[in-house]
Amino acid sequence: MYKTHIADQAYDFKTLRNLMAKATPARSGDYLAGVGAVNNLERVAAQWVLADVPLKQFLNEALVPYEQDEVTRLIIDEHDSAAFAAISHLTVGDFRNWLLSEQATTAALTAIAPGVTPEMAAAVSKIMRIQDLIWVAKKCRVITRFRNTIGLENRLSTRLQPNHPTDNPAGVAASLLDGLLYGCGDAVIGINPASDNLEATSRLLHMLHDVIERYQIPTQSCVLAHVTTTLKAIEQGAPVDLVFQSIAGTQKANDSFGINLDLLNEARLAALELGRGTLGDNCMYFETGQGSALSANAHQGLDQQTCEARAYAVARKFKPLLVNTVVGFIGPEYLYDGKQIIRAGLEDHFCGKLLGLPMGCDVCYTNHAEADQDDMDMLLTQLAVAGGTFIMGVPGADDVMLNYQSTSFHDALYLRQLLDLRPAPEFEQWLQQHGIFNAENQLLQRPDVPALFKSSLQNLSE
């Protein structure tokens, strides 16, 4: 069925799953899994064949069997055929043309989103260049709310990530204040706890709640513990704004994370019950990343980018405030170098946005990847041009707890002045009110800390 003859070579891709994997731009994780194209010609042959596959075929040929996998069941059972109607006659190649055309306005893209499956998004991304991924994502608009408004046009939000190697409260507070004074933290103030236990999680939750209350910061908090830990914290009365969980695109991978759809639903309902959102009820924060299913040996023969897109079906079900692809964290056995990391980040952002998700990206790398700050600057800039919803803010881009390099408070300021991207309006107002930003979206230069924080710093010795 998936056959072609190209440059004197006959190609016969046995299944849609196989075709998708062969059509994927080269990356180390697909070679590690043994599913990637063996050479450039095979990859391009697969892309030619894939371009002729009708979008409808993705509703008929599940890449992971329906009976075996609850993520497949979610994708098929909750598919919106009315929304799909407008694009149901298209092939993958036609779909690319349509997405790039004037017909695909922001309103049209919003309307079709519930009719697009992760596999359709992944398929079309495989035959798109970087500029296509940027342009189409830029046309998508996804707005979410909890205590502020995320995703408005010409806005860029930041997750303030004040991690500390031992969760020392003063250590967390030091990075937190540094970030606030650089205008960071409107997406979420989110801490990765050094140890995933209930006591540490609760302590950090209370601390973030108290800081947000005391300084009246229009943002939300999150402690990135396992969802079961957060559920227990809610039971004990801890002030949980956003429920965090890492998610993946197969049931088996989610099993290895100790989660399933029922559990995520239970956690979301528990957080909604607390009623802590003032502007909206988007109360979930998900993280994903290409390669996570393979690293759990649960990729089911899929390429890692298709697996990743399927995770967005899981995310979409729970109406998250934020979805973050932690693109370079996993290491070079999945994304070998800067080139692979950059493309993966933009693919993820595009697929997420096309599916209607508030997609941000942890623009990041580890020290054993063939990548450096120049690569991150390229992804950072391209993501912002593409309308990326949020990035991370880590002091000096160096996460001293997780031992990887992300983006800094300075990186966000660079994008703000380069592209005139403002923070969420409620947060922007707070920054201006307290003399952190001026009305032109710039950090105010001042000899002293703003009055709001002056007394907190007064008693500290150098």
Added chain:
Amino acid sequence: MSDDNEPTIAQDPWHSLKQFTPARIALGRAGMSLPTRACLDFQLAHALARDAVNIPLDFAGLEQRLNVQGYQTLTLQTQAENQSVYLQRPDLGRLLSASAMACLQHSAPIPVDAVVVVADGLSSTAIEYHAEPFLSLLLPELQQKGYRLPPLCLVKHGRVAIGDAIAEHYAASLCIVLIGERPGLSSPDSMGIYFTYQARSGISTDADRNCISNIHNNGLSYQQALKKLLFLLNEAEKLQFSGVNLKDETTDAEPNDRLKQANFLLD
């Protein structure tokens, strides 16, 4: 280049917060960007971390230093034949090469209790700096406990699970692997120790191992690491297992009061 007096740099008047965290805070800014000094500081740290990954470990030198101390060694290679393959194919770093297998076969088939494996892992500098001094504390302890040991196995391009194959070959019940950890920007030379009871190739998983991490000059000391490892060895022999159900009950020497320290933002 003195950033302090540079009029184009906006200083952050909250340097006092640096006492609370090793994070790169209060860096100041040139326009909206990093000042030159902070920018180069980062590049320096990254260079050290990259070199830790990419500069090959001097196996001959390490072997010689250990031999001088009277320890026999075997240098073994995995199926990851070079660094690029090693980084992209973790599976091959868990398998011994054919020549390494042959080398093991030639090693005397004496009954042993414990194997000690040293693998370069992701930081050659970690092993270069910390393996030999740590071994000179560990090996006398093991001998004193009466453990029979084969030669130390030094493994090039090895992952943690390479110890399983070696323990299995010797039918040793205790497997100790010293390995260079993924280098952080502030800890390029961090060594880890993985201990597995009844390690068996392809059967033992991460859940069967106990890890003692973060051994470097600003992290866990050799003595602290040794204490933890000896505790785990003793407990595993009693319980006949290692891994997630074997809890490290040794206390860290670090005082706890820093944890309870007040938070200046909320006082």
